Amino acid sequence: MIRFNQPFETGKEIIYFQQALKAKKLSGDYTFTKKCHEWFKEEYNLNKTLLTTSCTDALEMTAILLNIKEGDEIIIPSFTFVSTANAFRLRGAKIIFADSGTNNPNLDTTKLEPLITKRTKAIVPVHYAGIACDMDEILNLAKKYNLYVVEDAAQGIDSYYKGLPLGSIGHFGTFSFHETKNVTSGEGGLLIINDEKFEKRAEIIREKGTNRSAFFRGEIDKYGWVDIGSSFLPSDITAAFLLAQLESIEFIQKKRINHWNQYYQKLKHLEEENFIQLPYIPDYATNNAHMFYLICKSITERTNLINHLKENGVHAVFHYLSLHKSVFYKDKHDGRDLQEADRYSSCLLRLPMFVDLTNSQIELITNSINQFYGK
Numbered sequence: 001m002i003r004f005n006q007p008f009e010t011g012k013e014i015i016y017f018q019q020a021l022k023a024k025k026l027s028g029d030y031t032f033t034k035k036c037h038e039w040f041k042e043e044y045n046l047n048k049t050l051l052t053t054s055c056t057d058a059l060e061m062t063a064i065l066l067n068i069k070e071g072d073e074i075i076i077p078s079f080t081f082v083s084t085a086n087a088f089r090l091r092g093a094k095i096i097f098a099d100s101g102t103n104n105p106n107l108d109t110t111k112l113e114p115l116i117t118k119r120t121k122a123i124v125p126v127h128y129a130g131i132a133c134d135m136d137e138i139l140n141l142a143k144k145y146n147l148y149v150v151e152d153a154a155q156g157i158d159s160y161y162k163g164l165p166l167g168s169i170g171h172f173g174t175f176s177f178h179e180t181k182n183v184t185s186g187e188g189g190l191l192i193i194n195d196e197k198f199e200k201r202a203e204i205i206r207e208k209g210t211n212r213s214a215f216f217r218g219e220i221d222k223y224g225w226v227d228i229g230s231s232f233l234p235s236d237i238t239a240a241f242l243l244a245q246l247e248s249i250e251f252i253q254k255k256r257i258n259h260w261n262q263y264y265q266k267l268k269h270l271e272e273e274n275f276i277q278l279p280y281i282p283d284y285a286t287n288n289a290h291m292f293y294l295i296c297k298s299i300t301e302r303t304n305l306i307n308h309l310k311e312n313g314v315h316a317v318f319h320y321l322s323l324h325k326s327v328f329y330k331d332k333h334d335g336r337d338l339q340e341a342d343r344y345s346s347c348l349l350r351l352p353m354f355v356d357l358t359n360s361q362i363e364l365i366t367n368s369i370n371q372f373y374g375k
């Protein structure tokens with residue numbers, strides 16, 4: 001069976017583990033955490049980043065930093081991971097779900113403005129498959145209505161919008177290093193802070209509501225409880241693993257982009273002949289090959305294709321179910337029809353994508369899809 005995902009090992013993880021063990025410093029914010037923060041500064045010019053235990057945690061931190069409370073409204077796409085919504089729901093916010101575009105699952109920015117009310121606090125665009133949302137449109141609306149922008153760039157490492165790294169454009173950005181992402185530490189995340197005024201408080205919230213970070217820098221002579229917060233920082237062991245992966249990002253990306261292009265070459269005629277829809281990458285966006293997906297014409301067709309692939313030894317999977325129709329939120333949604341979000345929920349299919357995928361495996365997968373469509 002060709003797996004859907006398989007974590008990549010660079011070989012350096014174990015060496016960095018040993019170094020962390022030798023240093024006898026395993027909890028958060030030691031050498032490897034600092035090295036990761038420096039890496040993000042050098043590689044993407046991200047001035048202030050904080051490793052977290054997950055992207056979910058990084059999103060939760062943004063909700064605390066923005067003082068989100070009951071009655072506030074947050075606009076997010078319905079076609080996303082539950083954490084995008086839950087981070088704000090946890091603070092009591094009302095989630096206003098937006099529809100996806102017809103070309104790709106990102107927010108349809110032409111339909112956003114009517115969703116904004118006096119209570120709207122933030123827009124949370126999700127860069128689906130690592131392909132940028134139309135950020136200029138989102139930033140214009142944010143400026144016009146005085147809103148915050150939090151980029152859920154969980155899938156967006158090493159991808160760009162008009163030359164800017166994803167996660168660096170809104171007030172905040174968040175990355176995920178979950179096993180299924182391009183670069184992983186098993187579980188892990190990053191909060192990217194692009195507005196200086198949040199930096200100090202972000203450190204406090206991440207350190208259980210204490211000013212421990214300032215204490216360790218020698219800025220104050222004792223530390224204590226100064227704000228709400230939680231334990232959002234990962235151990236230096238996690239950071240050691242992550243650093244090994246980050247240092248191999250060029251290799252990882254080259255491989256993934258190669259796989260992606262191969263999929264595209266072998267399937268594009270099916271799109272040209274109008275059997276399926278393939279990923280659309282706007283001029284302003286780059287492709288970090290986080291995911292290769294195709295869009296079927298119906299849920300029945302997708303189910304049949306999943307089964308056909310399974311019979312041929314390939315594990316292909318669908319993705320999000322529209323959150324506005326979820327068990328938790330369907331009664332709270334305002335009833336608007338979100339047709340494109342539902343279409344991606346029913347018709348989008350993800351193909352295996354990981355570094356160690358081989359050319360012959362991709363050949364087998366694409367042959368099997370072509371055979372399904374009688375091609």
Ligand SMILES: *Cc1c(COP(=O)(O)O)cnc(C)c1O
Pocket residue numbers: 053054055056057080081083084126152154155175176177178187188189
């Ligand atoms: C993976 C993912 C998350 C959650 O990341 P974790 O690190 O597992 O918390 C959130 N949003 C999106 C869009 C994701 O793809």
